Amino acid sequence: MKATETKLKGCFILEPTVFEDSRGYFFESYNENKLEEILGYKPTFVQDNQSNSSYGVIRGLHMQAGDHSQAKLVRVVEGAVIDVAVDARPDSETFGQSVAVELSAENKKQLFIPRGFLHGFSVITEKATFFYKCDNGYNKESENGVNPLDAQINIDWGIPVDKMIISEKDQEAQSFEEFRK
Template identity: 80%
Template sequence: MNAIETKLKGCFILEPTVFEDERGYFFESYNENKMEQILGYKPTFVQDNQSKSSYGVVRGLHMQAGEHSQAKLVRVVEGAVIDVAVDVRPESPTYGESVAVELSADNKRQLFIPRGFLHGFSVISDTATFFYKCDNGYNKESEDGVNPIDVDLNIDWQISADKMLLSEKDKVAQAFADFKAKNLK
């Protein structure tokens, strides 16, 4: 497995070693010991989630705050997405900066997103099945988020505005400036 640390400390693109032949392919999608070598600690994933979405869907930007914050290991098992992580760790020198990575069934890449990040993705194929591991369970009271098309974040979701499909919750989510004011007090 090849691990590439992004400009956001602790956020890694993971590229598996894929073995292919006339029968198909095989790759190791998760190995606890290798993750510990990459991260410097052993993550304990407690919940797996999966979603399927159609072209133009933008999910995010979401996170859980406080003691319920989550690190995530995300990948696509069908289709392709632009996966986005935004650093909102208060003391981070890259606070408010983001990375966007194409994850697809073809490239088999994964993204490890540490705690303290907003996360979202846009579907750039006809459909996409998105899979992710979380190191903490879901807690509704700890939900937080930012409107994914916030102008201050200026994220290129690679979907034109007229083709974007957002949930009602994401359409009315707070601006990044409001999130920042609330969390940097």
């Protein structure tokens, strides 16, 4: 597995070693020991989530706050997305900065997103099935988020504005300026 740390400390792009032949392919999608070697600590994943969405859907930017914050290991098993992580750690040198990575069933890349990050993705193929592991359970009272179209963060979701499908909840989410207060 190849691991590349992004400009955001602790956020890694993971590329598996894929073995292909006439029968298809095989790759190791998760190995606790290898991930611990990359991160320098062992995350304990307690919950797996999966979603399926159509072209133009933008989900995010979401996070769990406080004691319920979550690190995530995300990947796509069908289609392709632009996956976005925004550093929301107030004491971080890269606070407010983001990374965007294309994750697809074809490239088999994964993104490890540490605790304290906002996260979202946009679907850039007809459909996409998105899968992720979390190191902490969901807690409704700890939900937090920022409008995915916030001008201060200025994310290129790879979708024309007239084709974007964003939930009412995400459209009404706070700005990054409100979030940081």
